[in-house]
Amino acid sequence: DIVMTQSPLSLPVSPGEPASISCRSSQSLLHGNGYNFLHWYLQKPGQSPQLLIYLASNRASGVPDRFSGSGSGTDFTLKISRVEAEDVGVYYCMQALQASFTFGPGTKVDIK
């Protein structure tokens, strides 16, 4: 299986400040068609995970534009330009290149 790692695992952020989460995979997620098969999810407290970013850089439907994804190969980044109170929760990256799909351990974002 492809192993996913994330850093940091905990990220306290002040409202209005930017935040950045790193995700690395044990092998390249770049498909031959040019797409990176890497997705980002947010699990808010007490809720099911929700899709934020798919194929490394595409915002899912309804996701605010303060969220952005970048990266290629084995290194990816999720950025929040200005953190809002509703952004608290655990952020997960997930590789979708190979089924069995695998998730990172999660990064817990909370408000300072």
Added chain:
Amino acid sequence: QVQLQQSGPGLVKPSQTLSLTCAISGDSVSSSSVTWNWIRQSPSRGLEWLGRTYYKSKWYNDYAVSMKSRITINPDTSRNRFSLQLSSVTPEDTAVYYCARNAYSSGNNAGFDHWGQGTLVTVSS
């Protein structure tokens, strides 16, 4: 609007079979443009993909290697739902279980865009 509604028991005895169902509204289990998945989450293992079922001219299943000998995912076209069965459970199978739809964009995996509400299943005698 796609909605996934999970049902099934919250307590299963060791060595028995865990059974959960995911009812689909707003889409079809037979849709050829998505797959239907089961994922679980526990403090010790995090989020863990278990397997999927999908239809592309015929039915297919894929399972996580770690689950392969114990897991069955079946579509139910008459009731527009799909199910999970996990046999020979142990306390290590205690987790929150989710069903989820995997969307595709121009043929590329576009993520789990709809999730069920989650079911906490405890394995205990």
